[in-house]
Amino acid sequence: MKTYNVAILGATGAVGREMLKVLGERNFPVKSLKLLASKRSAGMKIAFRGEELTVEEATHDSFKGMDIVLGAASNALAKEMAPYIVEAGAVFVDNSSAFRMDPEIPLVVPEINPEDVKWNKGIIANPNCSTIITVTAVNALNALSPITAMIASTYQATSGAGAAGPVELENEVNAIAKGESYAPQVFPYQIAYNVIPYIGSPSVDDYTTEEMKMQNEGRKIMHLPDLKVTCTCVRVPVMRSHSISVTVRTEKKISVEDAKKAIAAAPGCVLVDDLANKKFPMPLDTSDQDLVFVGRIRDDLTCDNGLAIWCCGDQVRKGAATNAVQIAELLTK
Amino acid sequence: MKTYNVAILGATGAVGREMLKVLGERNFPVKSLKLLASKRSAGMKIAFRGEELTVEEATHDSFKGMDIVLGAASNALAKEMAPYIVEAGAVFVDNSSAFRMDPEIPLVVPEINPEDVKWNKGIIANPNCSTIITVTAVNALNALSPITAMIASTYQATSGAGAAGPVELENEVNAIAKGESYAPQVFPYQIAYNVIPYIGSPSVDDYTTEEMKMQNEGRKIMHLPDLKVTCTCVRVPVMRSHSISVTVRTEKKISVEDAKKAIAAAPGCVLVDDLANKKFPMPLDTSDQDLVFVGRIRDDLTCDNGLAIWCCGDQVRKGAATNAVQIAELLTK
Secondary structure (H helix, E strand, O other): OOOEEEEEEOOOOHHHHHHHHHHHHOOOOEEEEEEEEOHHHOOOEEEEOOEEEEOEEOOOOOOOOOOEEEEOOOHHHHHHHHHHHHHOOOEEEEOOOOOOOOOOOOEOOOOOOHHHHHHOOOEEEOOOHHHHHHHHHHHHHHHHOOEEEEEEEEEEOHHHHOOHHHHHHHHHHHHHHOOOOOOOOOOOOOOOOOOEOOOOOEOHHHOEHHHHHHHHHHHHHHOOOOOEEEEEOOEOOOOOOEEEEEEEEEOOOOOHHHHHHHHHHOOOEEEOOEHHHOEOOOHHHHOOOOOEEEEEEEEOOOOOOEEEEEEEEOOOHHHHHHHHHHHHHHHOO | OOOEEEEEEOOOOHHHHHHHHHHHHOOOOEEEEEEEEOHHHOOOEEEEOOEEEEOEEOOOOOOOOOOEEEEOOOHHHHHHHHHHHHHOOOEEEEOOOOOOOOOOOOEOOOOOOHHHHHHOOOEEEOOOHHHHHHHHHHHHHHHHOOEEEEEEEEEEOHHHHOOHHHHHHHHHHHHHHOOOOOOOOOOOOOOOOOOEOOOOOEOHHHOEHHHHHHHHHHHHHHOOOOOEEEEEOOEOOOOOOEEEEEEEEEOOOOOHHHHHHHHHHOOOEEEOOEHHHOEOOOHHHHOOOOOEEEEEEEEOOOOOOEEEEEEEEOOOHHHHHHHHHHHHHHHOO
16 A cells, blocks of 8 residues: 655644544555644654654645645644645645635535546645534535535634633633633633624624634635625534534525435444434534534524534544545545 | 502513513603512512512412513413403513413514503513514615515524523533533533524424414514515524524615614614624624624625515513513503
8 A cells, every 4th residue: 555754734733633543544655744833843753653753844845755744833834834835735724814715725625526536736725624514414415406605613622722722711710710810812702601703704794714614614615605604603612513504595495305415424423413302513412523413403583594503523633633634535546 | 650560470580570670770660569470489589679588379369459570481470360461451461472372462672562552461571582682683675675574593592491591501511521411301401512403393284383483473573474584593502692693685776884873873772893803793792782793794696686684682681571571661651
C-alpha cells in the first residue's frame, strides 16, 4: 500500500491535535508525520501511534518531500505558507478561511462533492464548521428537489473558538461559584450562563463573517450558485458540538417521511427523530465522534415547500479535523 | 384613588413571587393582598411592603371579596378555581395556558392589544413567555406592513421551567466540577453544557406544545388570524431571560432603517443594535428588568419582504409576572 509523508501545520492547537488523533484512528497511510507550529511551540513533544514526535517551527523550507499538508493554522500563516507547500509538490488541505471562496480552489465535504478534489491545483479548502454540519445534514434533500433557501440559527459551542474557549467557560463558571470576577479574553462577553449573538466580525449589511459563510460556502459545496441563506450565529455555553436549527426550502415539496428516509440513508448522517420518546440530537451526544445527528424533521408551517430540521455535530471533528482527513483520504484514492 | 383587593394564586412559585415583587415595585393600588397556594405551602411567611403575609391554602371559598386574582398556578388548578373566582366577582388574570386559546377569553400583551381587556367576562389570559417577548419585539413592524409569517428559534433559560430549573443547572455544574453524577429531574436530560430542543410535550405534526404557542397565541394577540409561524424551542444553560432568533415576513418590504426606527419607538422595547461596537441583546443584560431588548436587525436574505431580528427579555418578568400586573393595571383604568 502506498504511504504518504504528511505534515500538520498548526499541530498544537485544538484542530491540529484532533487531526493527529483522527489520522491515527482512521489508520491513514502515514509514511512520516511532521508536526509544525509557531516558534513558541517548537520543541513540544506530542505522541502519535506510540511514538514521540517533536514539534518543529514552521518555515518556508518545512515542506520539502511532503505529500500532504493538513492546515490548522491562522489565515495569515496559511496564506504565507501555501506557495511553499505547492512549490514543494504537496497538496495543502487547509482549514483556515483564507482560500475557501477562491474560484480556483475546491471547497470540499467528502460526502457531498468529493469530485471537486480532482481539479485541485495544490490547495483544497476545508469549509467552516457550522456550514459542514448543516450541509451534511441537509444535502440529501437536494437529490429529491433542489434546495433554494435556508434560514439557520446556530447554537455554537465554545470549542469553536479553539482550545481556549472551553477553558474560559470553565474559568467563568468556577469564578461565579466563588463569587469572584473573571475578565473574558476569548469571547467579547461572559459566556457562562449567557448566549452571545456574535461570532467572527462585522461583514456586509450587518451580518457577521461567520453568518455569511453558511450562504457563500454552502453555494460552493452543494453546487447551488443561487442558494439564499439567512443565518444567525450564536455562541452558547456548551463545551463541544455545534447545533443548528434550520428551515430548508426546496423547489418542490418533500414530505417529512421522504426527508427522513433520505437523511437516514445519507452518508455521514444519523437520523435521531422520535419526539414521543424524547429522541433528538443534542450536543452532549454528538461530541467525540464523526457523524452529524439530524432530527426534529417537520413541515415548515410558513411555506409549502419547506422543512424544519435540527442537527448537531462535533465541530472539532466533522466540522474541522475529520473533514480534512477525509479530504486527504480522497487524495490517496 | 381606588384600591383593590388582590390575590395571587400560586404565590410561592417563581412567577407568583415575582408578581408580588412587581406589584410592589409598580405601586399597584393594593387594598389587601392574599397569598394562595397548595396546602403544602400554607403557613409560609412572605414579606410585602414591609408587612409579613401568611400563605393560605387555596380553596373554592378563597376569592370572596377579591377584585383581581393573579394566577401563577398549574393549568389544573387554574381550571378548578376559575369558576369560583368569576362567581366571586373578581377578574382572573391567569398565567397558565388553560384559557389562552378560548375564543371567549382575551389574551393580552398590554403594549399590543390593551383594548381586548374590555371584553373580558371575568378571565383574561396571560400569554406564553417566549411569545410575549417575540411579539413585543416585532409588533411595531405590523403598523408598517402586516406580518404574514415568522420563523423563530428560541434560546430559553432554565428559569422558564420554574424556580427548580436554575437550581438543577447549578447542581449539575457543581456535580460535574466534582466529577460526580447528577440525575436530572426538571429537564429530560442534563442541561449543563448542553442544549435540549424539546420544551413542553409532543403536539401536532411533531411540533411541541411550546412551539405551537408562538403561532396560535401570536395570531390572537396581534389580531393576525392567518399568521404562519414555524418555531423551534430550545432550552439552553442560561439562568434567566429567553432569547429568540426570528425572521419576520411582511406584506410589503420594510427597510432595516424603518424597522429600527419603529422598534426603537415601540412601547416595551429597547433597540440595542450596533454590531461594529458589539452591542446586541444578551440574556445577562436583560434579566431582572421589564423591557425587551431588540437588535441584529438586518434583511432576510431568503425573501424580498423579510427581516432577521434577535430579541431577549426576562421571561419571569415581562414574559410572565410583569405582563400579568400590566393587565391588572389596565383593569384599574
